[in-house]
Amino acid sequence: MPARLNQLDVSTPVGIAARVTASARTTASRMSPDVEGWLDGKRRQPFESTIIPLDELTEPNGWRYAADTGNLEHHSGRFFSVEGLHVRTNHGHVREWWQPILVQRDIAILGIIAKEFDGVLHFLLQAKMEPGNADLVQLSPTVQATSSNYTQVHRGTRAPYVEYFTEPDRGRVLVDILQSEQGAWFHLKRNRNVVVEVTDDVPLHEDFCWLTLGQIGRLLQRRNVMNMDARTVLGCLPIAGPARGPDGEDAYEGAPPDSTEPDGLHTMTEILSWFTGRKSEYELSARLVPLNSVVGWRRDTEKISPEGSGNFSIVGVRVNARTREVHSWKQPLLAPHGLGLAGLVVRRIGGRLHALVRAEVLPGNRDTVELGPTVRFMMDDYAGTPAERRPEFLDHMLSARQGVLYDVVQSEEGGRFHYAETRYLVVEADDDFSLRVPPDFAWMTVEQLLALQRHSYYLSIEARTLLLCLNNL
Template sequence: MDSAAEPLHTSGSAVSSRRAGALPSRLAVSALATEGGVMSNDAFHAWFEERQRTHALQVSRIPFEELQGWNFAPGDGNLRHDSGRFFSIEGIRVRSDYGPVGAWCQPIIHQPEIGVLGIAVCEIDGVLHCLMQAKPEPGNINGVQLSPTVQATKSNYTRVHGGSAVPYMDCFIDADPGRVLADVLQSEQGSWFFRKRNRNMVIEVGPEVEAGEDFCWLTLGQLGALLRHPDLVNMDARTVLSCIPDWRAGSETANSGLHSDTEIRSWVTTRRARHEITTEPLPLRETEGWRRSEKAISHESGLFFSIVAVDVSSHRREVPTWSQPLLEPHGLGVAALLVKRIRGVPHALLSARVEPGFLDVVELGPTVQCTPESYARLPAEDRPRYLDVVLDRRPERTLFDAVLSEEGGRFRHARSRYLIIEVGDEFPTGTPAGFRWATLCQISELLKYSHHLNVQARTLVAGMRTLP
């Protein structure tokens, strides 16, 4: 039974009192429950394979002129939906002091509305479980991936498309503050989205909320194991999982980090104050270096990404048929985090990244974040710092290695190889100005606030929490 629309009857104060002082231990129990609770691991994989068959999407590339409900505006050439909602493809001109290229033009996805990414958690037989959804997206390389309980833009949950209601939405829109475990606005890819934000939420619910046929209850330990499977746990689930309080962070002492919390925050503020970036709107038809053909908008070099159009049909989505543009990256991305024990405490090496779509100039990213093919024509000195360390990694030092998909509702077959690599004492503790070591506790503290860790870093934080 899908009771998503039913009101919640347990009081928020009762949930709060049950959680008070006990949340880290409750999360720890769930994180260590790797063999399954409500659903065994074998039962999950059987259920998920069945959901993939049931939700198979028919997706085909089409010419732009066959897009239904989308048009290039006569004046600026921007690609917009007839309703004026959802999102649009527009142009921007960028000038920046970050990276090897100081100025460029590009298309970008403009989606000003704030969506909701939410995971409902419930204590079942003494163990916290997350309510996860098998959700198809047109850009997924394998159709269906494991997503949060709710993954919806405002246009979706207000039903601009005229489709069915989003299940479980009421759990998040009308959430009792006493049930909130996490609630923070977070960004998405700053190179592809213009100031896109989603509300990342984790809400505790009671036993009256049951899993519908496309949903299942999984422990944090089960989800941690599934993160290592290629293209299984989607980007939206990973970012919400990273925002859950880290049950291990309390094991650190206040002065165990190489840098204090104040020093980390001051460094972030300094990078934001010193870097300069201007992003100006530009008619899509005037984006220099980009060419529009019958089926794609692509850079003349063949690098970076293309904008393409697809036709989609599904008998299980809110809307059975539709067409839309998607951003299709060229090449497999690399997002790698170097970790090192300093004074016996694990630290991660974060980079201060400047991307044109960030709301606040700088967000902290992985040590290395790039698509190596994009640097093929640049001199060696312009390659991302530490990329060679990542490419020359030793297998026994690689703690996490998984190819995972980016968001399938706006990107087509966008994938990155996520790596966590341990470095030894020979790796310098001193860092260039754009990098800093931070402990797990410090990173978890930053995740309580908006626009500090980018979406790639958040995936790696979720991966770090699966390590012994």
């Protein structure tokens, strides 16, 4: 049996925040290829990901609809399943609904190997094909695999480098945190976000490359290059605030990422009290039910889709990818209807950069509430949503013409979602933007958010991406 990750040395490395910050300021390296040209070459490989009727998934040793529930599941009982969810809550405009949801009980390893070259930390990333990726190939963690994958339930080859995360004494742990994924689409999903620093030589496979955090920061300015799993792991690294402020000057040199001093609008104690209050305020019953009992959805030979308006459908894909552990397979994917928006308002308060975050209630959250961005919204709903029912601050973000610090479309996880794209937007407000905000919102310094991100289930995956992008401007 492989050793568990918690057998690794988990002592806190001394000075890691300063070393990560130095890597964020290094934008060239002799260890790195021409990344854009290298990725273009990987994308020219003969990959295939084709939408097929959902009924074509059901075959021996493939997927099946369970006779008693109608749940769409793999014959092995592993990987993931599509089940039904019945939700009741006292939060928001809609208090009850039914929906399909992805259920994945395996805890995936999202692991990145770090190594120092020329005195600077580099991170080993993979050019990985996923069937739901826009452009198919994106940069992913060194290892991105569920236990079903790395124990080879699929009967394919072993994922490269997985032994660095399953065997003891391979390196020193810099990050090791359980984090959530999309609470609107996954039920209680969590992944192990791990960074392990090594000193020994690491053999370099052809689909992998070493990059500094500064090089990664530049790639975050490009659409659909850095995949969601790489963003969430890198976002957990301790960094001494943003490497540079918007004016190019040092933003807050020397501020420790775990600072609890009252340097912001609120102390950390006040923030935790507010967050606990939000959790106590809202009731959420999210009960798994048979997929064939879900109200307002229909299943035909092609897909599972809402009977009226809705944000997603369940579709099938056929995949061929010679670079993957299994070269061909079929699977279901959740296909969102249009582009999402994850927007963050930031403002300088007392000379320190604060972000306006929201206590977000989602049915798949493990503890009801996580800290999300200022706004999270499916843009296809905009025209049909009355102004009074649109999220607070949505129109402010969409109308911003000045102070836009970041505005790039990024993909969500291509192994479970089909062409799920989100516009990540960071807008800096001026001093006229009110500090008084509705009860579900709070101003937090970037350092306070970094401190919370080093613990499980505080920041949503969209908030973690926005914080990574903000720290690498």
